[in-house]
């Protein structure tokens with residue numbers, strides 16, 4: 001079962017020391033981080049600096065007292081040192097502790113990095129959100145890939161997860177599409193073969209017509225109104241659009257290798273709930289009638305303008321559907337957290353949503369989060385399917401596969417199942433490109449950046465993992481591991497062995513111990529790029545380790561076993577980390 005992380009251990013020491021000093025009321029100041037200079041230790045706490053301000057005592061004096069208190073605790077040899085430096089308290093883990101953790105990784109294997117923090121708690125993650133009758137483009141990648149990663153991270157921390165795509169299947173755009181379908185008469189044969197692209201063409205053509213001839217908009221709106229009112233023909237056509245799109249979305253899900261979704265509750269699903277939501281808001285006296293008959297919630301005093309629920313022509317809004325969505329999820333799933341992974345152009349929308357719900361008595365500002373994403377654009381400007389400035393997801397994946405296959409053919413022409421591996425490498429490049437950017441930053445998509453295979457990239461991590469497996473394969477051929485060793489790994493150093501390790505070996509051990517806390521952190525702040533950075537640093541650390549130190553050529557058998565265990569554990573952590581990113585880890589490439 002998952003063990004205590006080293007960070008928890010240090011936190012625990014600090015809080016015991018503070019309570020020994022009768023300073024428990026300051027426990028909330030505890031925040032330990034790796035120090036800027038790794039020579040100082042593995043973790044550093046600024047507790048003394050904060051306490052000194054509050055208590056008006058010299059920080060060195062408090063730090064000294066805390067250090068003494070910690071030294072009085074039975075540390076079971078887990079710490080090499082705890083010292084004060086410029087008011088900071090620095091902790092250095094002992095070699096024994098680091099070695100124990102190495103054993104833990106080898107024992108826990110795929111479970112290393114898991115925890116039970118989320119046990120008994122439910123989190124709803126909404127992502128993907130593709131729109132019906134439109135082909136997804138590169139801009140849709142972020143929400144899918146980041147959502148999939150967060151879902152995996154939550155699962156690893158023991159949460160019950162609910163994933164929902166919340167597809168865009170309602171709104172005036174369906175009036176436009178219906179009107180186009182009826183008046184422009186699509187080619188049924190093409191429609192049969194390639195429905196989504198054909199429907200999209202119709203939509204684009206009709207939008208252009210409307211731009212030139214504004215009065216057509218009313219005709220399109222009327223088609224949506226008929227749809228809302230249950231007109232049989234419109235419902236039937238709409239259902240056809242939705243069914244074809246769902247098939248297409250599933251195809252993309254598989255192409256992208258993201259986990260299956262629990263729900264595809266589109267916006268239309270909430271149609272039937274809207275009257276009760278309106279009634280509830282009316283009853284709570286939150287609704288104002290505007291000059292032209294529109295219904296809105298007044299959020300002016302919060303600087304959030306007006307949140308419109310029903311337009312003056314009686315049409316319901318995107319906002320209203322989102323209120324219904326929140327209330328439905330709350331009742332149905334009893335979530336602790338409800339997360340929307342959506343780009344930052346909708347920040348205002350979510351602020352309005354959460355604030356209005358608070359006014360209605362729901363804790364939405366606490367239990368719901370808009371995980372905002374920077375927007376992706378092309379060097380020539382915004383992505384727009386309508387204007388034809390777009391790169392489809394399909395093209396991106398095809399091109400990535402081509403490039404990956406070529407590289408593998410150059411570098412490892414004898415590799416078995418080249419096609420399958422190149423697909424794994426291609427997806428790694430695409431996904432990591434998105435995941436490794438801070439999610440809030442705007443990204444300008446270029447082919448060479450998105451499909452890069454060197455430096456801080458998915459393929460580089462895969463390569464590091466495969467290279468370790470290459471060494472392990474060789475060592476197995478050389479040493480004829482017996483069955484027990486093959487199962488348990490190589491003979492281990494016992495923690496009492498006082499082998500003296502090289503710095504580069506210790507650096508790998510120290511990096512390995514951070515993995516569980518990095519994963520936990522992602523489950524709390526929703527920044528997968530920190531997991532990417534961690535895995536990149538781990539890979540660099542292990543790569544410089546075996547540039548400096550012989551593994552297979554080592555003649556001391558104990559040291560050799562230790563090093564084989566060290567790289568086995570590193571490969572395991574890279575694999576576990578890649579799994580959380582939604583990236584596969586081939587053993588050969």
Ligand code: ARG
Pocket residue numbers: 126129130131166167168322325340342
């Ligand atoms: N389909 C929407 C769009 O394309 C995004 C949905 C975001 N989620 C939500 N619950 N409003 O803009």
